[in-house]
Amino acid sequence: MGEKMALHDVEHCDACQVHKDVVSAVNARMPEEDELYDLAELFKVFGDSTRIRILFVLFESEMCVCDLAEALQMTQSAISHQLRILKQAKLVNNRREGKTVIYSLADGHVRTIIAQGREHIEE
Amino acid sequence: MGEKMALHDVEHCDACQVHKDVVSAVNARMPEEDELYDLAELFKVFGDSTRIRILFVLFESEMCVCDLAEALQMTQSAISHQLRILKQAKLVNNRREGKTVIYSLADGHVRTIIAQGREHIEE
DNA sequence: TGAACATATGAACAGATGCTCATATGTTCA
DNA sequence: TGAACATATGAGCATCTGTTCATATGTTCA
Numbered sequence: 540m541g542e543k544m545a546l547h548d549v550e551h552c553d554a555c556q557v558h559k560d561v562v563s564a565v566n567a568r569m570p571e572e573d574e575l576y577d578l579a580e581l582f583k584v585f586g587d588s589t590r591i592r593i594l595f596v597l598f599e600s601e602m603c604v605c606d607l608a609e610a611l612q613m614t615q616s617a618i619s620h621q622l623r624i625l626k627q628a629k630l631v632n633n634r635r636e637g638k639t640v641i642y643s644l645a646d647g648h649v650r651t652i653i654a655q656g657r658e659h660i661e662e
Numbered sequence: 663m664g665e666k667m668a669l670h671d672v673e674h675c676d677a678c679q680v681h682k683d684v685v686s687a688v689n690a691r692m693p694e695e696d697e698l699y700d701l702a703e704l705f706k707v708f709g710d711s712t713r714i715r716i717l718f719v720l721f722e723s724e725m726c727v728c729d730l731a732e733a734l735q736m737t738q739s740a741i742s743h744q745l746r747i748l749k750q751a752k753l754v755n756n757r758r759e760g761k762t763v764i765y766s767l768a769d770g771h772v773r774t775i776i777a778q779g780r781e782h783i784e785e
Numbered sequence: 786t787g788a789a790c791a792t793a794t795g796a797a798c799a800g801a802t803g804c805t806c807a808t809a810t811g812t813t814c815a
Numbered sequence: 816t817g818a819a820c821a822t823a824t825g826a827g828c829a830t831c832t833g834t835t836c837a838t839a840t841g842t843t844c845a
Contacts, residue, residue: 558725615793798835
């Protein structure tokens with residue numbers, strides 16, 4: 540921030556003057572830049588049907604990579620790349636069992652978020 | 663579907679044979695292709711910090727396009743493009759009042775989904 | 786140890802995405 | 816009606832994303 544904040548003039552309508560207090564109030568309650576960014580990054584992870592499908596599979600049962608590939612009819616590589624993203628977002632956990640690696644859901648937020656999403660689109 | 667479903671052989675581990683019943687069960691409970699796609703599309707909309715910021719502003723108050731541009735220090739065009747996406751996803755409603763167009767949150771799922779997302783990243 | 790298996794990862798490429806710029810559409814008011 | 820204002824939209828461009836392909840890492844067992 541600071542000198543980088545060279546607030547270029549932004550257009551505003553006449554009504555804007557009236558609502559200026561609301562704009563200030565809004566900015567006061569807006570989360571930090573970092574949190575907004577992290578939130579968007581989190582939802583980006585849900586924003587791909589391959590990853591959504593992986594999560595649905597894991598709703599039923601923890602599973603190894605190759606079973607996931609089989610279940611979704613995709614290559615091991617593609618699944619592995621996506622699992623990496625899901626893991627970085629802490630949506631899944633994994634543990635090694637011999638040669639295989641077992642992935643599972645990380646926490647309940649995943650179910651809640653997807654459930655709310657499903658409710659929304661069914662309207 | 664049909665002839666397009668030329669199930670290319672997918673690799674599978676030895677353990678996979680054991681879990682084959684689980685894979686079948688999973689596929690039975692998997693939502694339709696369309697729903698999975700729509701779900702991903704919905705979350706994609708949440709997956710951009712500009713749109714997240716717009717939603718946070720609308721949490722506080724319904725608002726016209728130029729006030730949103732002012733609040734977020736972005737151009738009217740950029741905001742308008744994003745509002746279009748939010749509207750297509752039925753996350754916001756709008757109504758015209760004279761020259762201005764007022765946008766507001768569409769329903770409670772938006773708050774719930776974002777609230778769950780915030781909970782998740784604060785761990 | 787070395788072969789076979791399971792998973793991870795880097796490079797590369799095609800397709801999607803978000804912003805800007807220019808301009809069109811829609812509304813009010815003199 | 817025409818000027819001014821508010822918003823919407825299409826084209827273009829730079830960037831990001833998901834898959835594939837090749838290959839590396841890690842594990843088991845003979």
